[in-house]
Amino acid sequence: MLNVGKIEEGFVLDHIKAGQSLDIYHKLNLDKLDCTVAIIKNAKSNKMGKKDLLKVECDVEMLDLDVLGFIDHSITVNVIKGGEIIEKKSLKLPKQITNVIKCKNPRCITSIEQELPHIFVLTDEKSETYRCKYCEEKAVKRWDI
Amino acid sequence: MRHLMSPLDFSTGELDRLFDLANDIEKNMDKYAHVCDGKKLATCFYEPSTRTRLSFEAAMLNLGGNVLGFSEASSSSAAKGESVSDTIRVISCYADICAMRHPKEGAPMVAATHSLIPVINAGDGGHQHPTQTLTDLLTIRSLNGSLSDFTIGLCGDLKFGRTVHSLIRALLRYENIKFVFISPEELRIPDYIITELKEKNAEFEEVTKLEDVIGTLDILYMTRVQRERFFNEEDYIRLKDFYILNKAKLALAKETMMVLHPLPRVNEISVEVDNDKRAAYFKQAQYGVYVRMALIMTLLGLADGVLENNDR
Known part of the structure; x- marks a missing residue:
């Protein structure tokens, strides 16, 4: 892991697929937080060849694990307290996600009623398929956010 | 609730x-x-x-x-x-x-x-149109005696037909039903339905001519083949007659077969069929x-x- 200064409290997201850290930064709403964030792109990795990392100094409760699990459940979440890793959290595919992705079916009720939450439900764990709660349209690939 | x-x-x-x-x-x-x-x-x-x-x-x-x-x-x-x-x-x-x-x-x-x-x-x-599917299931159960052990032919537009997709999924929960899909190549049943049929080990076949299979069917579910679904007029004219049920085709069917249709029909079931005892589509509406x-x-x-x- 590259050393970009130690953080006292926060989390380090490791093993992010190379090139995806900025998307995750936005999806976790880190751009809206007034805290230290280090985005490391294309770091060398024995396991992955290349990987991205995110170091965030903030209250660990602020991390939405469901969003992260939906985006990529192979990411490692290191929880830091007092400058040390105190926990490694594993990610699961969330059963349901709300307002993370939008339904792209032009015939879906969400296309005309703007205030409706965009809810996707995990319908097949094996194939990691999510479908719109309303029209059952399959979510397009999870990176197409 | x-x-x-x-x-x-x-x-x-x-x-x-x-x-x-x-x-x-x-x-x-x-x-x-x-x-x-x-x-x-x-x-x-x-x-x-x-x-x-x-x-x-x-x-x-x-x-x-x-x-x-x-x-x-x-x-x-x-x-x-x-x-x-x-x-x-x-x-x-x-x-x-x-x-x-x-x-x-x-x-x-x-x-x-x-x-x-x-x-x-x-x-x-x-x-979805669930009450149409419930209507279809009730009609089959009432006239056939059960929702198992029969061969059903689904004929016409199998690609875009919501009614047909919904009925197939509902029937996949019952035992020993064989599906025969009769449609032009352009309007074949979608692959995701075929995948579901295979997953459930359901017996099925796909054909393009009604005459070839009508004699094997216990139930024939007709749907409309719409002109606008075809890429060109030539194909439509060439194919449309294969999917019109008339007396001549019905003569090849079992005496006990029932003909269903979600209605409204346009010309896919000839009116000469209406008085045949196998025509069950108005009963279906009831x-x-x-x-x-x-x-x-x-x-x-x-x-x-x-x-x-x-x-x-």
Whole structure:
């Protein structure tokens, strides 16, 4: 892991697929937080060849694990307290996600009623398929956010 | 409180009870003439569908209830921009149960989420039309004797036909049904349905000519082949006759076969077939009323114990 200064409290997201850290930064709403964030792109990795990392100094409760699990459940979440890793959290595919992705079916009720939450439900764990709660349209690939 | 959004919302056991009730209604209409006295059905139709709306209204009137509603979006507050969730909250104050048709997929689901009364999906775009599927299942069960052990041919537009996809999925929950898909190459059954059939180890075959297989069928479910679905006029003219049921083709079928159609038909079943005893599509429309009566009773909680009392 590259050393970009130690953080006292926060989390380090490791093993992010190379090139995806900025998307995750936005999806976790880190751009809206007034805290230290280090985005490391294309770091060398024995396991992955290349990987991205995110170091965030903030209250660990602020991390939405469901969003992260939906985006990529192979990411490692290191929880830091007092400058040390105190926990490694594993990610699961969330059963349901709300307002993370939008339904792209032009015939879906969400296309005309703007205030409706965009809810996707995990319908097949094996194939990691999510479908719109309303029209059952399959979510397009999870990176197409 | 229960709603009906998809035909698969009910287990096969629950469907059996629903169909038993529908069959009892068929035999003893008088007995049910007042079970919904004082109850109101709201038919909220954001797009016109005379047949479905009238069958819901007939069902409620047969049960002694009343009906209110609108038959197109322009005559409702949707034209002023009211959301489905607001509309259903208001309708919940006026009626005891609601049947909703909407051009947008999932609109009845939104309504059900905010409703204080049971909501029935009466068709949402190309997504679901569960009461049509329940009608088809009741017709097959009533005329065939059971929902297992038969060969069903589905003929016509199998690519875009919502009714057909929904019926196949509903039938996949029953035993020993063989599916024969009869369609032009352009309108074949979609791959995701084929995948489901394979996963469930269902026996099926795909053919392009009705004559080749009609003799093997116990049930023939006809749908319309629309001109606009074809890439060119030449193909349409070449193929359309393969998918028109007439007396000559029916002569090749079993004497016991039944012909179903969700209606409205245009020309895919020749009128000369109407008087054949195998033509069951108008009977099917009648079953549509019985199954909606049973459904309204069930969702209003008025069906419990009705059949047991019968047996005493």
